[in-house]
Amino acid sequence: MSFSWAKPYEPKNPFMRWLDERLPLPRLVYGAIGGGYPVPRNLNYFWNFGVLAGIFLTVQIVTGIVLAMHYYATTDGAFTSVNQLIMRDVNAGWLLRYAHMNGASFFFLVTYIHIFRGLYYGSYKAPRELVWMLGLVIYLLMMATGFMGYVLPWGQMSYWGAQVITGFFSAFPIIGEPLRVFLLGGYAPDQAALTRFFSLHYLLPFVIAGVVILHIWALHIPGSGNPTGVDVKSEKDTLPFHPFYTAKDGWFAAAMLLAYCLVTFFVPNYLGHPDNYIQANPLATPAHIVPEWYFWPFYAILRSFTVDFILPAKLWGVLAMFASILLLFFLPWLDKSPVRSGSYRPVFKRFFWLLVIDVLILGYIGGAPINWWRVALGQAASAYYFIHFLVILPLVSAFETPLPLPISISDSVLHGEAAEAAPVGQKAPRRGSTATAG
Amino acid sequence: MLRFILGFIGAVFAAVLLISFFSNLATYFQNPPAPLAAEAFHKEPKEVRFSSDGPFGRFDKAQLQRGFQVYSEVCSACHSLKMVSFRDLKQLGYNDAEIKKIASDWKTQVPSINPDTGEAATRKALPSDNFPAPFANETAARAANNNALPPDLSLITKAREGGPHYVYSLITGYTNQAGYKNEKGEELLKKFPDAKTPQNLHFNPYFANLNIAMPPPLTSSGQVSYADGTKPTVDQMAKDVAAFLVWTAEPNLESRHAAGLAVAIFLLIASILGYLAYQQIWHEPKRAVRVTGALDPENQAKTRRAKAKSGIAG
Numbered sequence: 184m185s186f187s188w189a190k191p192y193e194p195k196n197p198f199m200r201w202l203d204e205r206l207p208l209p210r211l212v213y214g215a216i217g218g219g220y221p222v223p224r225n226l227n228y229f230w231n232f233g234v235l236a237g238i239f240l241t242v243q244i245v246t247g248i249v250l251a252m253h254y255y256a257t258t259d260g261a262f263t264s265v266n267q268l269i270m271r272d273v274n275a276g277w278l279l280r281y282a283h284m285n286g287a288s289f290f291f292l293v294t295y296i297h298i299f300r301g302l303y304y305g306s307y308k309a310p311r312e313l314v315w316m317l318g319l320v321i322y323l324l325m326m327a328t329g330f331m332g333y334v335l336p337w338g339q340m341s342y343w344g345a346q347v348i349t350g351f352f353s354a355f356p357i358i359g360e361p362l363r364v365f366l367l368g369g370y371a372p373d374q375a376a377l378t379r380f381f382s383l384h385y386l387l388p389f390v391i392a393g394v395v396i397l398h399i400w401a402l403h404i405p406g407s408g409n410p411t412g413v414d415v416k417s418e419k420d421t422l423p424f425h426p427f428y429t430a431k432d433g434w435f436a437a438a439m440l441l442a443y444c445l446v447t448f449f450v451p452n453y454l455g456h457p458d459n460y461i462q463a464n465p466l467a468t469p470a471h472i473v474p475e476w477y478f479w480p481f482y483a484i485l486r487s488f489t490v491d492f493i494l495p496a497k498l499w500g501v502l503a504m505f506a507s508i509l510l511l512f513f514l515p516w517l518d519k520s521p522v523r524s525g526s527y528r529p530v531f532k533r534f535f536w537l538l539v540i541d542v543l544i545l546g547y548i549g550g551a552p553i554n555w556w557r558v559a560l561g562q563a564a565s566a567y568y569f570i571h572f573l574v575i576l577p578l579v580s581a582f583e584t585p586l587p588l589p590i591s592i593s594d595s596v597l598h599g600e601a602a603e604a605a606p607v608g609q610k611a612p613r614r615g616s617t618a619t620a621g
Numbered sequence: 622m623l624r625f626i627l628g629f630i631g632a633v634f635a636a637v638l639l640i641s642f643f644s645n646l647a648t649y650f651q652n653p654p655a656p657l658a659a660e661a662f663h664k665e666p667k668e669v670r671f672s673s674d675g676p677f678g679r680f681d682k683a684q685l686q687r688g689f690q691v692y693s694e695v696c697s698a699c700h701s702l703k704m705v706s707f708r709d710l711k712q713l714g715y716n717d718a719e720i721k722k723i724a725s726d727w728k729t730q731v732p733s734i735n736p737d738t739g740e741a742a743t744r745k746a747l748p749s750d751n752f753p754a755p756f757a758n759e760t761a762a763r764a765a766n767n768n769a770l771p772p773d774l775s776l777i778t779k780a781r782e783g784g785p786h787y788v789y790s791l792i793t794g795y796t797n798q799a800g801y802k803n804e805k806g807e808e809l810l811k812k813f814p815d816a817k818t819p820q821n822l823h824f825n826p827y828f829a830n831l832n833i834a835m836p837p838p839l840t841s842s843g844q845v846s847y848a849d850g851t852k853p854t855v856d857q858m859a860k861d862v863a864a865f866l867v868w869t870a871e872p873n874l875e876s877r878h879a880a881g882l883a884v885a886i887f888l889l890i891a892s893i894l895g896y897l898a899y900q901q902i903w904h905e906p907k908r909a910v911r912v913t914g915a916l917d918p919e920n921q922a923k924t925r926r927a928k929a930k931s932g933i934a935g
């Protein structure tokens with residue numbers, strides 16, 4: 184149950200009453216996406232991306248289950264099963280595979296927008312800290328799943344990506360190398376690694392789905408945030424999820440699927456790397472080993488540490504890369520400003536956009552071949568990333584004077600539209616006629 | 622306290638990055654890396670148009686057949702095509718009898734066993750077979766090619782940056798190294814006297830490291846004689862075989878484009894209808910929060926008027 188005035192489910196149809204008494208499934212649906220979930224009326228389009236992430240998770244699970252029916256998890260057969268059997272001989276196999284490949288990219292794309300929405304509007308602040316943290320758990324699971332999925336076609340980038348990423352663990356002193364061998368089941372990626380990656384790649388999406396349920400459950404306790412960051416004060420600040428937000432999510436999902444379709448059908452390999460169409464060869468290292476685009480910012484942070492200062496450079500890089508994600512778990516306590524929305528925080532807002540630019544730079548650096556100025560730029564951008572979250576954010580929240588907040592959501596939505604925004608109980612005047620209410 | 626610890630961690634990472642930053646710049650300016658011949662003289666693929674390019678691209682079947690002829694008469698001497706079957710040639714417009722003949726006439730036979738003795742043997746290829754590789758294994762391929770391995774061509778246009786444009790540029794891009802200049806007018810052998818192409822390799826500016834093991838495969842007009850009367854210039858043959866290799870890498874390209882168009886139109890209509898439905902549903906709440914029915918002030922005014930007219934008090 185969310186807000187205190189959330190309406191309890193009252194079945195109208197006798198069958199629904201019968202069902203609800205025995206298994207309160209209709210009640211669950213009504214409370215989740217129906218009239219039982221009142222949502223702030225002023226959400227903008229950035230609030231659509233959570234639903235979109237759910238849609239792409241579903242696309243991935245559905246296409247993935249069918250692909251797994253035709254995939255051979257063997258080092259001899261994997262590349263052929265993907266590129267010959269699935270792409271040529273399975274009915275619509277090419278569609279399933281391209282949809283799955285690009286579905287992963289779109290899943291990450293909408294998730295990144297969803298995360299940055301949360302960063303700008305302070306969605307991590309009380310009382311939604313757990314919503315934020317569960318979201319980060321989903322993101323970490325997505326990264327693990329995405330990485331292992333990229334290994335499965337057993338192309339050159341699959342193989343060398345697995346080599347590099349599992350190599351992170353060997354950076355740790357003493358336990359590192361035994362840990363890496365334990366995780367891979369051998370000294371280099373081979374059959375044992377491929378089989379376990381396939382097993383985990385099939386398992387983790389269902390774990391993600393489970394954490395998504397927790398994420399939504401935790402969200403439904405305080406209810407959705409909104410662009411003003413002001414708490415919901417009364418029912419007039421809200422609208423029932425259905426039909427208002429189902430309609431808004433519906434058309435926007437169709438538009439996003441259109442973008443996804445254009446990539447999947449017309450430039451399906453644009454986001455991939457040509458080297459992954461060469462079968463894995465442990466004896467030939469590709470000229471540039473790069474991960475998928477959604478890992479580029481972290482790859483840039485990893486590669487930015489080039490000096491053995493007390494610790495080896497590789498260990499610094501690995502620690503910093505893990506830290507760059509884990510620090511997000513502390514965000515609710517790093518940013519103590521009582522104002523949630525960045526719209527009312529002039530200083531925070533400027534630093535937020537600086538962070539967006541910074542992450543885009545890191546993304547570019549992570550994907551491009553290295554040279555001296557790219558390394559230098561990546562180092563500056565990585566340093567800003569840590570300074571932003573761990574130094575600037577706490578200081579800004581301590582010293583900034585926020586702008587005055589609106590009294591309520593309705594107040595902010597309806598300001599300046601007095602003619603159209605009559606208070607509760609009064610009808611708005613029609614255009615072209617004089618208002619004579621009451 | 623937590624914020625102090627985290628702030629300290631952030632400062633440490635930033636400090637190590639700062640040290641890395643200055644040491645990187647110092648290294649660069651003290652020992653600038655030597656320029657590489659491959660970077661300064663490598664060329665991007667040529668501009669060339671294929672009928673399969675673009676969102677509405679389709680295959681030119683006559684061109685694919687010509688390209689297949691170039692593959693079977695020239696490339697297949699060294700390069701395998703192991704993910705493509707003879708039966709797939711139906712998509713190029715060959716009929717069953719022609720495919721059967723192509724398979725059984727193929728110069729390499731398919732490994733098999735002698736049905737009487739069980740010993741290793743070979744048999745003629747069938748339409749259901751994949752194209753047999755010209756060499757039995759990697760060792761044999763390297764032994765016959767100065768220790769270079771001719772790559773399988775099934776996916777080559779997806780496995781190289783630039784796809785068919787790269788294949789076309791590479792085949793037609795062999796040139797004399799002596800006197801070769803890049804776009805800036807720098808002469809390779811003057812700038813990098815050590816970059817002379819080693820023996821058994823061939824200079825080709827479209828190849829990543831400029832020196833490729835493959836000798837120029839198409840050397841003269843008329844190397845292949847086309848049945849459809851197209852003039853077999855080197856340029857034409859290179860274009861045709863590149864187009865053919867687009868097909869081997871992406872045989873479903875046409876159905877992908879067709880399906881994509883249908884799905885895009887469907888989703889476009891769905892988005893527009895969905896948007897109109899959204900506008901309709903949000904029409905009222907965007908304007909005002911209003912009550913309806915007996916509490917609607919307009920209805921109350923009507924009730925009052927009706928009561929006054931019929932003389933009912935209250």
